[in-house]
Structure formats: C-alpha cells, structure tokens
Amino acid sequence: xxxxxxxxxxxxxxxxxxxxxxxxxxxxxxxxxxxxxxxxxxxxxxxxxxxxxxxxxxxxxxxxxxxxxxxxxxxxxxxxxxxxxxxxxxxxxxxxxxxxxxxxxxxxxxxxxxxxxxxxxxxxxxxxxxxxxxxxxxxxxxxxxxxxxxxxxxxxxxxxxxxxxxxxxxxxxxxxxxx
Ligand code: FNR
Numbered sequence: 031x032x033x034x035x036x037x038x039x040x041x042x043x044x045x046x047x048x049x050x051x052x053x054x055x056x057x058x059x060x061x062x063x064x065x066x067x068x069x070x071x072x073x074x075x076x077x078x079x080x081x082x083x084x085x086x087x088x089x090x091x092x093x094x095x096x097x098x099x100x101x102x103x104x105x106x107x108x109x110x111x112x113x114x115x116x117x118x119x120x121x122x123x124x125x126x127x128x129x130x131x132x133x134x135x136x137x138x139x140x141x142x143x144x145x146x147x148x149x150x151x152x153x154x155x156x157x158x159x160x161x162x163x164x165x166x167x168x169x170x171x172x173x174x175x176x177x178x179x180x181x182x183x184x185x186x187x188x189x190x191x192x193x194x195x196x197x198x199x200x201x202x203x204x205x206x207x208x209x
Pocket of ligand 1: 039040105108109140144178
C-alpha cells in the first residue's frame with residue numbers, strides 16, 4: 031500500500047515532519063509512506079493549470095498513483111499554512127486527483143488545542159467540489175497533538191499515550207483506504 035504524505039511545514043526541524051517520520055518508522059513494514067515535496071510547487075496560477083510544468087505534473091501523478099494521502103498540518107494563525115493550501119489548490123483543478131481518495135489528517139502545534147482550528151478548516155477545504163476527498167471520519171480519529179515541543183525527541187514522537195492513540199487511528203485509516 032502506497033501513502034503519500036503532505037507536510038504543511040517546510041522547516042527543517044518541523045514537528046509535523048517529525049510526526050510523519052515517526053509513522054514511516056513505526057508502520058514501515060505495513061505501508062510505504064513517501065513525502066511529497068510541496069515546497070517546490072510554484073504558486074497556483076489559473077493561467078497555467080492546463081499546462082502546469084513538470085513539478086506540478088509529477089506531484090499530481092504521485093497523488094493519483096497513491097492508495098491514500100496523509101496530511102500533517104501545523105496551525106498558522108488558526109488555519110492551515112499557505113504552502114499546504116497552494117498544493118491543494120493545484121490538485122483541485124483539471125484532473126482533480128484527490129476526488130474520492132482516502133485521506134487521514136494529523137497535526138502538531140505548540141498550543142493547547144493541537145491544530146483543531148486548522149483541521150476544521152482543512153476538513154471544509156477537502157469537502158469542496160474540486161477536492162471531494164474521502165476523509166477518515168473525525169469520530170475517534172482526531173490526531174491533535176498539542177504542546178508539541180514536549181512530546182518529541184531527536185526528531186521522533188516519544189509520547190506513549192499519543193503513539194498508542196495514533197496506532198488505532200492509523201489502523202482504521204488503512205482499513206478505510208482498502209475499502
Ligand atoms: C504558529 N503557531 C501556532 N500555534 C497554534 O497552536 N495556533 C496558531 O494559530 C499558531 N500560529 C502560528 C503562526 C505562524 C506563522 C507560526 C510560525 C507558528 C506555532 C506552531 O504551532 C509551532 O511553531 C509548530 O511547531 C509549527 O509546526 P512545525 O513547523 O513544527 O511542523
């Protein structure tokens with residue numbers, strides 16, 4: 031099973047990247063999780079959407095060829111970062127490669143609500159006609175990692191109760207993606 035991850039933070043020591051790296055290590059025998067380089071995408075421009083160039087075309091192919099998409103979003107000013115919105119805008123157009131695709135959302139923030147506001151916005155965006163993703167239902171599956179800096183060490187999530195919770199969510203996601 032092939033999962034493509036979109037990480038909404040481009041910084042080297044990103045906790046959201048560290049979370050995806052943790053999942054790559056933890057579930058590596060079951061699924062292959064590759065990280066799409068959304069930072070190299072140009073700004074979306076409708077003038078270019080029918081002939082967008084190689085970087086965008088390759089990104090769309092990665093999504094189209096995957097069995098599911100994992101989105102790790104930070105919260106920037108109560109919503110998702112622009113780099114993630116830009117990636118979603120590209121894939122919402124022309125071939126609409128996210129339509130019907132299984133999606134799991136996770137997020138790490140420094141604050142108390144662990145990207146809740148960003149994730150609510152993200153669910154709304156993913157429900158739009160051009161995206162129409164098949165998002166894992168929120169009930170029991172909200173991976174909201176709060177107070178992030180205290181839960182990671184050496185680039186990996188080390189908080190046991192959070193890891194145990196994510197194990198259950200990830201298993202449900204894999205079942206969901208197989209259906
Ligand atoms: C933040 N941060 C933040 N945290 C939060 O809980 N709610 C918010 O609205 C914001 N807003 C915000 C805006 C901007 C521009 C930055 C740079 C940061 C803090 C954020 O949670 C923290 O920096 C995370 O560690 C960012 O995720 P990565 O980069 O570690 O993956």
